[in-house]
Amino acid sequence: MSQTPAQSSEEKPKPRRFEPPVSPATQAFWDATREQKFLLQWCTDCRKAIFFPREVCPSCLGSSLEWKESAGRGRVYTYTVEYRPQNPNLAGPYTVALIDLEEGVRMMSNVVDCDPDRVSVGMDVGIAWEALSDGRHLPMFAPTGSTTGGDQ
Amino acid sequence: MVGVADDASPTGELELSGRALEARMISEALEDAGLTLADVDGVCHAGSSMGLAEFLGIHPRFTDSTNTGGSSYEVHVEHAAAAIAAGLCDVVIGVYASTPRSDRKRGGGFRGGPGMMMGPNPMAEWEMPYGLRMPMGPYAMAATRHMSQYGTTSEQLAQIAVSTRQWATMNPKARHQDPLTIEEVLASPMQTSPLHLLDCCLVTDGAGAFVMTSAERARDLARPPIYVLGAGTCHDHSMISEMPDLTVTPGAISGANAFAMAGVKPGDVDLLMGYDSFTITALLHLEDLGFCAKGEGGPFVEDGKTAPGGSLPMNTNGGGLSYTHPGMYGMFLLVEAVRQLRGECGVRQVDGAEVAVAHGSGMVLSCMSTIVMGTEATL
Numbered sequence: 001m002s003q004t005p006a007q008s009s010e011e012k013p014k015p016r017r018f019e020p021p022v023s024p025a026t027q028a029f030w031d032a033t034r035e036q037k038f039l040l041q042w043c044t045d046c047r048k049a050i051f052f053p054r055e056v057c058p059s060c061l062g063s064s065l066e067w068k069e070s071a072g073r074g075r076v077y078t079y080t081v082e083y084r085p086q087n088p089n090l091a092g093p094y095t096v097a098l099i100d101l102e103e104g105v106r107m108m109s110n111v112v113d114c115d116p117d118r119v120s121v122g123m124d125v126g127i128a129w130e131a132l133s134d135g136r137h138l139p140m141f142a143p144t145g146s147t148t149g150g151d152q
Numbered sequence: 153m154v155g156v157a158d159d160a161s162p163t164g165e166l167e168l169s170g171r172a173l174e175a176r177m178i179s180e181a182l183e184d185a186g187l188t189l190a191d192v193d194g195v196c197h198a199g200s201s202m203g204l205a206e207f208l209g210i211h212p213r214f215t216d217s218t219n220t221g222g223s224s225y226e227v228h229v230e231h232a233a234a235a236i237a238a239g240l241c242d243v244v245i246g247v248y249a250s251t252p253r254s255d256r257k258r259g260g261g262f263r264g265g266p267g268m269m270m271g272p273n274p275m276a277e278w279e280m281p282y283g284l285r286m287p288m289g290p291y292a293m294a295a296t297r298h299m300s301q302y303g304t305t306s307e308q309l310a311q312i313a314v315s316t317r318q319w320a321t322m323n324p325k326a327r328h329q330d331p332l333t334i335e336e337v338l339a340s341p342m343q344t345s346p347l348h349l350l351d352c353c354l355v356t357d358g359a360g361a362f363v364m365t366s367a368e369r370a371r372d373l374a375r376p377p378i379y380v381l382g383a384g385t386c387h388d389h390s391m392i393s394e395m396p397d398l399t400v401t402p403g404a405i406s407g408a409n410a411f412a413m414a415g416v417k418p419g420d421v422d423l424l425m426g427y428d429s430f431t432i433t434a435l436l437h438l439e440d441l442g443f444c445a446k447g448e449g450g451p452f453v454e455d456g457k458t459a460p461g462g463s464l465p466m467n468t469n470g471g472g473l474s475y476t477h478p479g480m481y482g483m484f485l486l487v488e489a490v491r492q493l494r495g496e497c498g499v500r501q502v503d504g505a506e507v508a509v510a511h512g513s514g515m516v517l518s519c520m521s522t523i524v525m526g527t528e529a530t531l
Contacts, residue, residue, distance in 0.1 A: 020277040052278045052394075078300070078398055080292035081345040086285050093345075096284045098293060098393055108279050108393040116345075121300035138281055 072127025320470025
């Protein structure tokens with residue numbers, strides 16, 4: 001877990017970052033993040049994971065889709081360190097990365113609990129969560145210890 | 153291509169804006185071609201071709217409002233060439249004007265960014281929460297991956313900015329005309345690693361236009377016509393997190409198709425106008441268009457091959473890095489390519505230029521469009 005803001009009893013915390021909107025196709029994903037569960041969408045016909053979640057499978061256009069919990073393990077495909085964030089509520093430097101998940105899909109995220117100078121391409125990472133203002137959590141990734149480095 | 157015009161200034165600002173600036177560009181491009189508005193029956197505009205035609209009071213029978221970001225104007229040329237060849241129209245104009253620098257000063261204009269309101273869409277949902285700076289963040293990610301995979305260095309990327317600046321010293325309209333060193337690029341503030349400030353394009357006012365017609369009609373016009381020999385377009389993602397391989401752009405496909413249509417090889421090209429939103433963008437074009445092998449872009453640029461006197465003159469107007477970059481820069485690639493092929497570029501003229509490539513890059517390395525152009529001698 002990283003950077004979970006302290007909740008005061010009365011005030012609703014003000015969003016620090018841009019918080020993701022929810023669409024009908026992604027409702028289940030965001031609902032599960034309330035319990036810090038990381039769901040991936042799968043096509044039952046293609047037997048492939050799908051990311052980002054959507055109404056139809058991008059391989060076969062079928063709608064036979066299901067949600068499965070992911071272990072949230074992946075590897076840094078590439079990254080950048082933001083020194084001058086556009087959002088004044090976010091203090092740089094911080095790391096934005098593309099994470100290749102074990103299930104064969106890629107997603108954008110932040111690498112947290114790690115000095116930006118120590119992030120590397122090929123680094124093994126696992127799911128971490130940051131609380132959003134409405135009880136949902138935003139999936140993030142933190143190093144899991146073993147680092148292969150270099151190309152995958 | 154029978155008429156071109158563009159404008160930018162060393163202050164980075166222009167007096168006119170909006171439709172007035174577009175109208176001036178169209179007027180200059182038509183005059184360059186020896187044509188008038190009454191000859192125009194096709195319109196291309198990356199915002200609204202209908203709004204532009206209404207403003208001009210013309211009733212075109214070919215219209216194209218395609219917007220693929222910065223490569224929109226190469227796509228317009230591709231579409232216009234096909235439309236003219238198919239007999240849909242005779243004379244097509246394309247235009248672009250944007251004044252972000254003046255708009256910022258006036259406090260007006262569109263201001264996007266992470267706070268802007270938008271309904272559910274994949275980028276708002278899966279990218280914007282993570283605070284990736286736009287548009288440079290995605291390009292920085294491509295640079296990181298290229299460095300990791302191929303050993304490309306910051307010095308090599310900086311060399312692209314340095315070589316491009318050498319061209320800009322010969323363009324009196326360029327925003328930056330003083331020579332630049334690799335050390336200065338590396339000492340400029342880190343924006344989003346590994347990109348420094350001077351790895352990034354400018355934010356300036358700028359505008360341009362082109363006029364196209366059939367080869368037959370072009371022969372009788374004011375200037376020597378420049379021929380569209382080949383064209384190709386490809387996109388493989390919209391958001392950077394969906395790009396299949398951050399070291400290979402869809403230019404590998406658009407370029408190969410354009411070269412095949414033209415019957416031209418990279419070795420035949422005298423001038424590359426390759427969209428340089430960032431130094432890494434230009435490096436990827438060199439590889440994907442086949443001027444060097446994948447991964448060899450860094451060593452390729454090291455000895456100034458793309459600078460004045462080099463074997464592959466690139467971005468001879470000073471590029472988006474040093475000439476102008478109003479947001480969707482693709483128009484300026486076309487204008488400079490046409491002028492170089494006509495031999496109108498004065499001190500920065502590439503001697504004997506017969507074949508030029510204008511290679512546009514739109515959004516976040518998303519849509520590439522390649523136009524191969526040649527003089528009459530190449531037909």
